[in-house]
Amino acid sequence: MTDLPPKPQPRPDRVSLWRYLRLFRRDILSAQPARLYRARMAEFRTPFFRSFMLNEPDLIREVLNIRPRDFPKSGRISEGLKPLLGRSVFLTNGAVWERQRRVIDPAFEGGRVRDSFAAIWAAGQAATARLAPGVIEAEAEMSHAAADVIFRTLFSIPIEDEVAAAVFSRFRAHQRGQPILNLAAFVPLPGWMPRLHRPGTRATARDIRALITRLTNARAGAIAAGTAPDDLATRIMTTADPETGTRFDAAEMVDQVAIFFLAGHETSASALAWALYLLATHPEAQERVAAEAQRLDMDNAAFSMVSNLKFTRDVFREALRLYPPVPMMVRETTRPEVFRNRPAPPGAQIVISPWHLHRNDRHWANPDAFDPDRWQTDAGRGAARDAYLPFSAGPRVCPGAGFAMIEGPVLLAQILRAFHLAPVPGAVPVPVAHLTVRARNGIHLRLARRDGGAGASDRARPARRAPWRRRYQPSKSTSSMILNALARRSAIVFRSVVSGVNVPQLLTNGEGSAPARTGNSSFRSA
Ligand code: HEM
Numbered sequence: 200m201t202d203l204p205p206k207p208q209p210r211p212d213r214v215s216l217w218r219y220l221r222l223f224r225r226d227i228l229s230a231q232p233a234r235l236y237r238a239r240m241a242e243f244r245t246p247f248f249r250s251f252m253l254n255e256p257d258l259i260r261e262v263l264n265i266r267p268r269d270f271p272k273s274g275r276i277s278e279g280l281k282p283l284l285g286r287s288v289f290l291t292n293g294a295v296w297e298r299q300r301r302v303i304d305p306a307f308e309g310g311r312v313r314d315s316f317a318a319i320w321a322a323g324q325a326a327t328a329r330l331a332p333g334v335i336e337a338e339a340e341m342s343h344a345a346a347d348v349i350f351r352t353l354f355s356i357p358i359e360d361e362v363a364a365a366v367f368s369r370f371r372a373h374q375r376g377q378p379i380l381n382l383a384a385f386v387p388l389p390g391w392m393p394r395l396h397r398p399g400t401r402a403t404a405r406d407i408r409a410l411i412t413r414l415t416n417a418r419a420g421a422i423a424a425g426t427a428p429d430d431l432a433t434r435i436m437t438t439a440d441p442e443t444g445t446r447f448d449a450a451e452m453v454d455q456v457a458i459f460f461l462a463g464h465e466t467s468a469s470a471l472a473w474a475l476y477l478l479a480t481h482p483e484a485q486e487r488v489a490a491e492a493q494r495l496d497m498d499n500a501a502f503s504m505v506s507n508l509k510f511t512r513d514v515f516r517e518a519l520r521l522y523p524p525v526p527m528m529v530r531e532t533t534r535p536e537v538f539r540n541r542p543a544p545p546g547a548q549i550v551i552s553p554w555h556l557h558r559n560d561r562h563w564a565n566p567d568a569f570d571p572d573r574w575q576t577d578a579g580r581g582a583a584r585d586a587y588l589p590f591s592a593g594p595r596v597c598p599g600a601g602f603a604m605i606e607g608p609v610l611l612a613q614i615l616r617a618f619h620l621a622p623v624p625g626a627v628p629v630p631v632a633h634l635t636v637r638a639r640n641g642i643h644l645r646l647a648r649r650d651g652g653a654g655a656s657d658r659a660r661p662a663r664r665a666p667w668r669r670r671y672q673p674s675k676s677t678s679s680m681i682l683n684a685l686a687r688r689s690a691i692v693f694r695s696v697v698s699g700v701n702v703p704q705l706l707t708n709g710e711g712s713a714p715a716r717t718g719n720s721s722f723r724s725a
Pocket residue numbers: 288289290300458459462463464466467470523524525527528529588589590591594595596597598599600602603
């Protein structure tokens with residue numbers, strides 16, 4: 200199959216506020232007009248807030264790399280995540296955030312990621328062993344695999360561990376109850392006003408945090424007794440902030456473990472599932488990955504083998520380009536700003552959209568096509584410097600980027616070494632933005648063993664549905680009812696002003712400006 204990989208249908212250019220809000224609630228990606236893929240910047244004005252989507256490398260650098268302190272993370276988007284994540288590094292800003300990164304970052308730097316290789320490899324072998332010929336739902340399988348990677352690397356326990364399995368299953372329940380877009384993302388709420396979380400959201404968040412507390416308390420005891428394994432949890436819990444000398448206390452560590460689990464498994468699972476789909480639909484690329492994987496020495500798994508997975512790594516990068524797990528990031532202005540001659544007031548929402556940037560044809564040749572070979576061309580490398588942000592950039596870049604760029608290719612190679620993948624006719628996945636970019640009805644693939652074990656009975660096997668798997672179904676929450684009522688009453692026409700389509704082209708190789716710090720550069724150094 201050589202058709203272009205699936206992309207959501209964009210909305211018409213002009214829609215009413217009411218329609219926009221409905222589309223937005225259903226899926227942020229299809230709620231945007233097609234011209235955002237080309238625009239350098241877009242301004243959205245609603246009665247509730249102003250927002251600016253920046254789609255040009257220089258503007259993005261200004262926000263993420265050059266003046267990040269002037270553009271803190273937007274509190275509105277964090278609202279829905281607070282019950283689970285507390286004051287974790289993902290949500291904090293300013294001095295609190297800076298201290299948290301000083302403690303966390305050393306655990307992920309260069310050589311330390313290498314120390315996680317054995318655990319990543321073991322989780323990949325376990326994931327491959329769980330797979331069987333027949334039809335699978337790849338998102339569920341990859342969520343299981345990525346959660347296993349996180350528990351093994353953080354706490355040296357597999358996903359089968361009683362507490363790890365309970366966190367994983369409560370987390371799925373939490374996701375079903377938690378609206379991806381909270382009312383607070385639209386309307387600034389005063390701090391004293393109770394937040395509108397769905398029934399059960401606070402309860403599942405409390406359960407997950409109680410389970411994580413058991414893990415961190417046990418680890419604190421092991422560290423004190425000198426029996427703790429050398430894993431990410433021990434490294435983070437024993438690292439003192441070089442500036443203040445303080446370590447994370449028990450509550451802070453629970454916040455951080457919650458975000459490592461969430462950020463570390465949801466994102467990798469999304470990228471792996473899309474990468475498997477792309478390989479299933481591009482047989483020639485699939486065979487090249489399988490050939491690379493066949494050359495791995497399975498009896499002597501070592502970190503050095505990652506450098507032999509060159510094409511597999513380019514496939515993973517290309518999957519991150521086409522389906523960036525974090526499709527948009529939101530920051531806030533703290534003072535009056537001007538973007539491309541448009542004034543932005545303090546408190547305006549700044550949206551940086553890897554989803555749109557990665558498919559912008561001013562930077563990428565044939566942007567909607569799956570072409571892993573582009574990563575070895577000058578044009579591809581130039582575009583990667585300027586217009587590739589799967590892990591964000593600047594000081595707030597994903598600390599797990601280097602880790603993910605090992606995990607992704609290794610798991611792909613392990614799976615492709617064992618199985619041949621094919622798409623299921625008629626089951627074309629439609630990307631939608633949940634917490635990460637997922638497929639509306641899952642990603643169904645047919646697996647056959649590469650060693651010739653794909654018999655007729657394999658092909659007849661029905662789709663397996665993992666027991667924990669139930670898809671997130673948006674339902675009528677209090678917040679959506681209020682939104683609907685607001686939109687109906689106001690009948691205000693939503694104005695979206697897209698600027699810059701006709702202005703002179705910017706140099707796409709970033710001449711004269713600092714290259715964005717992207718995650719794949721940390722992989723190169725690995
Ligand atoms: C393919 C896999 C991954 C992708 C695409 C990804 C992407 C991202 C992105 C885009 C951000 C910035 C979000 C924002 O600024 O709004 C981020 C932040 C973060 N990621 Fe990842 N991530 C991945 C894997 C991981 C892993 C494996 C870990 C940990 C083990 C991790 C931990 C974090 C943390 C703690 C943050 C918050 C950083 C901060 O705000 O200072 N991520 N990630």
